[in-house]
Amino acid sequence: MLLNFSKYQAMKTNLKLISLFILTLVLSSTATARNEQTLRIxxxxxxxxxxxxxxxxxxxxxxxxxxxxxxxxxxxxxxxxxxxxxxxxxxxxxxxxxxxxxxxxxxxxxxxxKKANPQQRAEPVADYPNPVVKTKKGAYLNYGAGEDRLGGAKINFLAEGIKLELIDSVNNLYKVRLSESSYAYIPKQFVERVPLGVKPPFSLTSSWSVSNAGKADRIRISLQERQPYIIYRESDPNRLMVEIHGAACNSNWITQYLDLKAVDYVHFRQTSPDVFTAIIYLKDKFSWGYSVDYAGNSLDITIKHTPAPTLKGMVIGVDAGHGGSATGAVSTAGLREKDFNLTMAFMLKEELEKRGARVVMSRSEDIDVSMQERVDIFKNANVDLVVSVHCNAGGHPLREMGTSTYYRHIEYRPLALTVLKRLLELNVKNFGLIGNFNFALNAPTEFPSVLVEALFMSSLPEEELLASSKFQKDMMIKVVRGLEDYLNDVKKSLK
Ligand SMILES: [Zn+2]
Structure with missing residues (x-):
């Protein structure tokens, strides 16, 4: 840059003046500091x-x-x-x-x-006209009032302490409102009445956090009350949807940490004026389980990380069906399903342990174990996967009926499929791959599970096969091969 002389002189003078001015300011402020307040809150x-x-x-x-x-x-x-x-x-x-x-x-x-009083924040218990119930431990929602041997079609389990408006009573079920335009059914034994006049809950959602909690990622959504929810897995796009009923969005803050392993990212949509849907995009194609619960009034969604996809080091739950006073099916020759199941469960355990897995059994002797106890045993052991062993009954007594596997949640269909394919290598008939099956051990979302109905007790040719311990062992080896195929598919899916 070139400047002509006179401009340069003028600038120099200006600079001098400015410096002098600043110096004066500094001096004058120092001079008066002694008497002025410098401490500020x-x-x-x-x-x-x-x-x-x-x-x-x-x-x-x-x-x-x-x-x-x-x-x-x-x-x-x-x-x-x-x-x-x-x-x-x-x-x-x-x-x-x-x-x-x-x-x-x-x-x-x-x-x-002033200490915030939680009771004061709730709406005054005034004059809500309709009766309201509150969930107890083990509560779950059904789509309809339909019944079959294993109960109606379930939506999902619900945490304790959720209030729901009661609409109707159908046999042993209450019809309850989830939000303005949706309802479901809930078994009466899993709810208690609350005093008349109490309103069903409504919440504004506040902050979320998404963090890595060790072996799982955790999404925590703060609510004002415990709202009912419907949760389901979708595979394409690969995500978990959590509809929170009776809630409206007021979240302006979603903290997402960068060390997440199961969750890719989260998003939400206000799907109707009183249904807030949290959308959780997942990284891995295969699901290893998730759970939902409340911590205070915060909804916690926990999504398990994918374990190392090998039987070595994995914790497998093995369930021998029936036991004790529950005999299960009895064959024409008087052989009992509960005994077959237990023998095969032990064979399965041995094969799994040979490959380095740790096995947790729901029963290891001839005793009664309730379905809830079995679920609790596996949940408490934090198993990676569950196999339940049963034998079937019904149909034609003189023909072979076949083998079959069962799943309840769509994300565990691939597991039931790989196991079935291996069982069919034994040249037995294919009774089928059965989905949305309402079996108590297929119901938990906490772990992948497959129910194996080896063969039919009531079919004479299959009774003969089941009575052979060599054949029993062959079947259990095929089950293990099916698990290995599944784990290989998981491995391939990981980049
Ligand atoms: Zn059975």
Missing amino acids: VRGKTDTVFTQSHFITGATVPGSAIYINDLPVKQYSTGSFGTELMLNEGDNEITVKSVRGTTEEIIKFSVYY
Whole structure:
């Protein structure tokens, strides 16, 4: 850049003037500092607060000693200082003091801490006209009032303490409202009535967090009350949908950490004025289980990480059907299903252990174990996968009926399929791959599961096969091969 001489001179003069002006400012402010307040409170001078933890920040001349309520507080080189106080209920006197040489400054103020009362936030129990029930442990929703041997078609389990408006009563079920335009059925034994006048819940959603909780990713959505929900897995796109009924979006903050293993990202949609749908996009094609529960009024969705896809080191739940007073099917020769199931379960255990898996059995002797106990055993052991062993009955007594496998949730269909394909290598008939099967051990979403109905007790040619321990063993080896095929598919799907 070129400047002509006179312009250059003028600039120089200007610069001199500006410097002089700044110097004057600095001098004049230093001169008056002695008498002026330099201590300032920036944050924390609040009349009334509702949280016990209270931050105070401020600033003064660097190099001062700062005391808040007589306790020394760190001052940064910028002059700033700050502390967190735990307030007492009611009035809290706060004294901030700065000392520098002989100069001492003090600021006093008080903060009133009013403890938030959760009861006060709820709507007044007034005059809600319809009766309301509240869920107990083990509650689940059904689509309809239909019944079959294993009960009606289930939607999903519901956590405890969720209030639902009661619409109707059908046999042993209540028809309950989930939101303005949707309802479901719930077994009466899993709910209790709440006093008349209590309103069904409604929440505005607030912040979410999505984090890695060790062996699973966890999505936590804060709500004002425990709302009912419907959760389901979709494979294309690969995602988990969580419809929260009686909720409207007020979330402006979704914290997503970068160390997530199961969750790709999350999103949401207000699908109707009172249904908020959380959409959880997943990284892996194969599902290893998920669960939903409430922690306070926060909805927690936990999605398991994909384990190393090999039997070595895996924890497998093996369930021998029936037992004790529950005989299961009895063959023409008087052989009992419960005995076959247990023998085959032990064979399966042995084959799995040979390959380095750890096996958890739901029963290892001839005893009664309820379905709920079996589910609890596997949930508590945090199994990676469950195989239930049964034998079938019914149909033609003189013909071979065949082998079959069963799943309940669509995401576990591939597992039932690979096991069935291997069983068919034994040249037995194909009774089928059966989906949406309402078997209690297929119901949990916490782990992949497959039910194997080896052959038919009631078919004479199959009774003969089942009575052969060599054939029993062959079948269980095929089941293990089916699991290995499944794990290979999982491995291939991982990039
Ligand atoms: Zn059975």
